Amino acid sequence: MRVPDLIRFARDAATGSPLRTSLLVLAVAIGVAAVVVLTALGDGARRYVVNEFSSIGSNLVIVLPGRSETGGFNPANAITSTPRDLTVEDARALLRGTAIRRLAPLVIGTSEISVGGKLREVIVAGTTSQFIEVRRLSLAQGRFLSEEDWGRGSAEAVIGAKIRDELFGSEPALGKLVRIGDRRCRIVGVLAASGQGLGMNNDELVIVPVALAQAMFNSNTLFRILVEARNREAIPAAKAQAEEILKLRHDGELDVTVITQDGVLATFDRLLGVLTLGVAGIAAISMAVAGILVMNVMLVSVAQRTAEIGLLKALGATGRTIRMAFLAEATMLSLAGAVVGYVLGQAGAALIRHLYPTFPAYPPTWAVLAGLVTALASGILFGVAPARRAAALDPVQALSKR
Amino acid sequence: MSAAQIELSGIERVFRLGDSEVHALRHLDVSIAPGEYVAVMGPSGSGKSTLLNLLGLLDRPNAGVYRLEGRDVTTLSPEEQARVRSERIGFVFQSFHLVPRLTAAENIALPMMLAGIPPRERADRVACALKDYGLENRAGHRPDQLSGGQRQRVAIARATIMRPAVILADEPTGNLDRATGEEVIRLLEQLNGSGVTVIIVTHDPVLGGHARRQLLMEDGALQHDSAREGAA
Numbered sequence: 001m002r003v004p005d006l007i008r009f010a011r012d013a014a015t016g017s018p019l020r021t022s023l024l025v026l027a028v029a030i031g032v033a034a035v036v037v038l039t040a041l042g043d044g045a046r047r048y049v050v051n052e053f054s055s056i057g058s059n060l061v062i063v064l065p066g067r068s069e070t071g072g073f074n075p076a077n078a079i080t081s082t083p084r085d086l087t088v089e090d091a092r093a094l095l096r097g098t099a100i101r102r103l104a105p106l107v108i109g110t111s112e113i114s115v116g117g118k119l120r121e122v123i124v125a126g127t128t129s130q131f132i133e134v135r136r137l138s139l140a141q142g143r144f145l146s147e148e149d150w151g152r153g154s155a156e157a158v159i160g161a162k163i164r165d166e167l168f169g170s171e172p173a174l175g176k177l178v179r180i181g182d183r184r185c186r187i188v189g190v191l192a193a194s195g196q197g198l199g200m201n202n203d204e205l206v207i208v209p210v211a212l213a214q215a216m217f218n219s220n221t222l223f224r225i226l227v228e229a230r231n232r233e234a235i236p237a238a239k240a241q242a243e244e245i246l247k248l249r250h251d252g253e254l255d256v257t258v259i260t261q262d263g264v265l266a267t268f269d270r271l272l273g274v275l276t277l278g279v280a281g282i283a284a285i286s287m288a289v290a291g292i293l294v295m296n297v298m299l300v301s302v303a304q305r306t307a308e309i310g311l312l313k314a315l316g317a318t319g320r321t322i323r324m325a326f327l328a329e330a331t332m333l334s335l336a337g338a339v340v341g342y343v344l345g346q347a348g349a350a351l352i353r354h355l356y357p358t359f360p361a362y363p364p365t366w367a368v369l370a371g372l373v374t375a376l377a378s379g380i381l382f383g384v385a386p387a388r389r390a391a392a393l394d395p396v397q398a399l400s401k402r
Numbered sequence: 403m404s405a406a407q408i409e410l411s412g413i414e415r416v417f418r419l420g421d422s423e424v425h426a427l428r429h430l431d432v433s434i435a436p437g438e439y440v441a442v443m444g445p446s447g448s449g450k451s452t453l454l455n456l457l458g459l460l461d462r463p464n465a466g467v468y469r470l471e472g473r474d475v476t477t478l479s480p481e482e483q484a485r486v487r488s489e490r491i492g493f494v495f496q497s498f499h500l501v502p503r504l505t506a507a508e509n510i511a512l513p514m515m516l517a518g519i520p521p522r523e524r525a526d527r528v529a530c531a532l533k534d535y536g537l538e539n540r541a542g543h544r545p546d547q548l549s550g551g552q553r554q555r556v557a558i559a560r561a562t563i564m565r566p567a568v569i570l571a572d573e574p575t576g577n578l579d580r581a582t583g584e585e586v587i588r589l590l591e592q593l594n595g596s597g598v599t600v601i602i603v604t605h606d607p608v609l610g611g612h613a614r615r616q617l618l619m620e621d622g623a624l625q626h627d628s629a630r631e632g633a634a
């Protein structure tokens with residue numbers, strides 16, 4: 001039998017029973033669509049988190065006080081290692097690192113801001129003028145903290161967009177004096193609204209010079225030092241230099257933890273990648289179910305068409321021809337299902353993107369390919385048994401069925 | 403009779419029904435020359451359909467040898483038997499056995515399609531057959547749009563499209579009224595006139611009487627062979 005004839009014969013056989021065919025195509029389509037939509041969700045979540053992380057700032061290396069050990073509790077540590085504080089001087093020393101472009105020390109605390117009888121609890125960040133570049137923030141009005149000696153602590157503050165709205169409404173905020181905790185500060189700038197950032201909401205932040213914040217919270221330790229490496233390639237060097245400089249300053253003991261944004265990102269990436277895989281696995285089960293359905297329907301089809309199979313044998317069809325015809329039909333059905341499912345899945349993902357514009361629900365290419373291939377493979381695989389049964393039919397018995 | 407087209411010797415066919423064995427054919431020796439017109443007759447259950455299936459290579463004997471055109475076909479592989487069926491044998495069934503979703507022309511072309519004959523040659527031969535059997539204006543009709551006589555004509559056109567040497571017809575008029583039945587018989591006789599061996603299974607004595615040679619079967623054995631009687 002020629003290939004075009006085979007394909008046409010199988011097509012006619014499939015379209016000869018439209019209900020059976022459409023149900024089967026639907027089953028396969030649902031399987032493929034499930035893979036596409038679910039992996040779009042999983043991968044969308046991964047992209048979303050990665051994007052959020054990237055928005056913190058690029059080429060970021062973060063220094064935390066204290067050493068996170070994973071060796072379990074060591075009694076010697078209990079006596080000897082008291083983590084030294086991270087100080088402004090430590091931050092200043094880090095500027096010597098050749099791989100470090102700029103940095104910003106960070107002190108965090110909660111306080112109250114009040115103006116004209118309005119009072120609000122806020123998170124106060126004490127830092128330096130470079131913070132705005134390190135964190136890639138932008139200003140809506142005024143200027144950021146002035147370039148000055150880190151120990152000075154001028155009484156000036158930069159406030160988030162939401163704070164401005166709540167405290168001043170439509171009145172101008174620039175140049176106004178506010179009370180933050182027990183200090184009076186002048187507002188020199190307003191941050192541009194940036195929405196919800198990961199971990200910290202910049203719209204509800206009040207930024208003051210680091211020395212002022214330390215005085216306010218009566219402490220001389222830093223919460224973090226945010227370090228920006230010269231470029232992406234310099235991130236490992238920046239990390240090594242930061243560790244080395246701080247180790248020297250801390251009597252040869254490495255009592256700080258230096259994490260890179262990449263490291264955090266990679267962890268999340270891995271985590272959510274596994275999630276996507278798991279989701280894809282669940283979707284694959286529906287594909288297997290669809291495959292079994294293909295087999296079932298094809299077996300029914302063989303039973304319904306015994307007379308035809310017997311006739312084909314009488315007319316000189318070899319077992320191979322009959323096997324090929326049924327296999328071609330199964331392949332065609334699963335191919336149609338795969339295509340329909342692909343279109344449905346992409347439409348579903350597009351719908352999700354339309355409803356939640358911030359959520360990048362794009363199915364990953366590997367998942368789409370795997371979905372299509374699995375659908376085809378399961379259709380063919382589960383089509384083999386019915387095809388073999390058809391080919392093995394006894395023509396005499398098949399023909400005697402009228 | 404050295405040039406016998408069909409030669410059966412010592413054919414046995416046993417069916418197993420539960421514990422009991424049914425001898426559908428017992429020690430059958432028949433020889434048919436090219437171009438003969440043979441009617442196989444007998445009551446139902448006499449083994450005539452089993453004989454036809456054996457002749458058509460749809461069934462295998464439990465014992466004995468079947469030579470078709472001098473070649474022992476009982477030992478051929480299923481694929482080789484399919485080739486022989488495709489090229490040398492044409493079937494006509496009582497219930498026509500047309501594929502319902504295919505048109506008359508497509509049904510006629512089916513054996514050629516299975517044999518892998520190119521579409522152009524198929525179209526030519528189908529057009530020719532449609533003309534020969536008076537089905538020109540029925541080419542695009544599906545079987546359910548055809549009358550019984552037309553269906554059987556399509557079936558005969560299909561059986562002859564590969565130009566077989568032997569036509570095997572199993573009660574070809576069983577589902578037809580007398581007039582259309584006679585028309586179908588005339589077609590088969592015309593084919594026989596052109597040199598094709600025609601073997602008809604029937605229990606209609608009138609129909610059987612048309613044939614030049616009658617084989618009477620009973621209980622799986624050959625009861626009477628008009629050719630031998632004539633020779634004796």
